[in-house]
Amino acid sequence: MPVPSSMSYVGLTEHGGPHNLVVMEEHTPHPASGEILVRVAAAGINRPDVLQRKGDYPPPPDASPILGLEIAGEVVALGEGVTAYRVGDQVCALANGGGYAQYCAVPATQALPFPSGYDAVKAAALPETFFTVWANLFMMAGLKPGESVLVHGGSSGIGTTAIQLAAAFGARVFTTAGTAEKCEACLSLGASRAINYRSEDFCAVIAEETGKAGVDVILDMIGAAYFERNLKSLSRDGRLSIIAFLGGAFAEKINLAPILQKRLHLMGSAMRPRTASEKQAIRDELLEKVWPLLAEGRIAPVIHAVMPYTQAAAGHRMMEHGDHIGKIVLTFD
Numbered sequence: 188m189p190v191p192s193s194m195s196y197v198g199l200t201e202h203g204g205p206h207n208l209v210v211m212e213e214h215t216p217h218p219a220s221g222e223i224l225v226r227v228a229a230a231g232i233n234r235p236d237v238l239q240r241k242g243d244y245p246p247p248p249d250a251s252p253i254l255g256l257e258i259a260g261e262v263v264a265l266g267e268g269v270t271a272y273r274v275g276d277q278v279c280a281l282a283n284g285g286g287y288a289q290y291c292a293v294p295a296t297q298a299l300p301f302p303s304g305y306d307a308v309k310a311a312a313l314p315e316t317f318f319t320v321w322a323n324l325f326m327m328a329g330l331k332p333g334e335s336v337l338v339h340g341g342s343s344g345i346g347t348t349a350i351q352l353a354a355a356f357g358a359r360v361f362t363t364a365g366t367a368e369k370c371e372a373c374l375s376l377g378a379s380r381a382i383n384y385r386s387e388d389f390c391a392v393i394a395e396e397t398g399k400a401g402v403d404v405i406l407d408m409i410g411a412a413y414f415e416r417n418l419k420s421l422s423r424d425g426r427l428s429i430i431a432f433l434g435g436a437f438a439e440k441i442n443l444a445p446i447l448q449k450r451l452h453l454m455g456s457a458m459r460p461r462t463a464s465e466k467q468a469i470r471d472e473l474l475e476k477v478w479p480l481l482a483e484g485r486i487a488p489v490i491h492a493v494m495p496y497t498q499a500a501a502g503h504r505m506m507e508h509g510d511h512i513g514k515i516v517l518t519f520d
């Protein structure tokens with residue numbers, strides 16, 4: 188099928204609520220040098236898209252202003268110098284933007300083949316959370332087999348990925364979630380203890396479960412509201428990896444003494460501003476170490492809902508309502 192000169196995409200009339208997401212028409216992008224053009228069959232919705240929609244997370248200057256950080260579909264054109272893929276290949280990819288569209292140009296170095304047996308919906312649910320969790324939990328925080336980890340927001344797209352990856356690589360996993368149903372889901376994914384943070388204090392539970400030793404690693408998306416209790420919940424030489432601030436970015440009157448007493452390591456990162464070579468390095472490790480586990484069915488994305496891209500506003504409302512467990516995916520015809 189020839190590539191049309193124009194395409195439909197989910198545009199933003201202005202920053203604000205989900206009602207500002209409407210279907211618009213634009214020129215189909217051309218793949219730049221090193222890029223592949225993908226006919227998008229499915230695209231994942233991620234919390235950073237909600238922030239971008241509100242105007243709180245502007246895209247980098249060289250990225251498409253269209254929302255959407257992960258896609259899956261068929262390669263329909265190659266930019267100069269691309270040899271790793273051919274037209275007709277089925278790929279999923281971490282996009283720098285532009286995923287909520289019928290066609291999306293992505294760096295070939297951020298694309299991966301569908302894991303064996305995967306369709307586009309399942310493949311589109313992988314890149315953003317797998318790149319983020321692999322980079323933060325394994326490459327930066329250095330989680331090792333036999334260690335313990337606390338994953339906050341266990342029922343989120345990020346959390347469901349982190350629980351499964353940590354358990355698959357031999358860690359003992361604790362997690363927090365906001366309802367009994369979400370806690371049950373986290374246990375079924377491999378968590379050994381799911382803490383309902385509305386009725387339990389995670390700090391007390393971690394102390395009890397670890398004989399007051401604390402956990403080796405915490406993957407945190409809450410920030411300020413959990414900072415002091417995170418420091419308390421870490422073991423000696425523990426590592427805190429912060430990926431978001433759902434509970435605020437400004438912390439006050441926090442006792443920092445545990446950082447010295449326990450030789451803690453504090454770190455954090457955002458995926459989108461990483462360089463192309465950093466993203467490629469993450470992609471290469473995922474392909475080698477994680478894609479076989481997906482193909483074997485030992486881990487799998489948790490998909491909460493699938494809907495046509497024309498209902499992107501409903502997808503955003505669903506995510507902001509917060510009852511979902513796992514991923515919300517848009518499809519394109």
Ligand SMILES: NC(=O)c1ccc[n+]([C@@H]2O[C@H](COP(=O)([O-])OP(=O)(O)OC[C@H]3O[C@@H](n4cnc5c(N)ncnc54)[C@H](OP(=O)(O)O)[C@@H]3O)[C@@H](O)[C@H]2O)c1
Nearest residue numbers: 233234319340343344345364365408430431433456457458
């Ligand atoms: N740094 C990076 O590179 C990077 C990359 C991707 C995503 N992220 C961040 O990681 C987080 C998870 O992303 P996601 O796409 O997996 O999102 P998601 O599926 O929407 O999950 C967010 C979950 O966090 C929990 N939560 C706790 N406190 C919250 C609060 N104050 N407001 C809203 N939710 C709260 C909610 O579950 P409960 O019912 O259990 O509270 C909610 O379901 C987001 O903050 C996102 O921005 C960071």
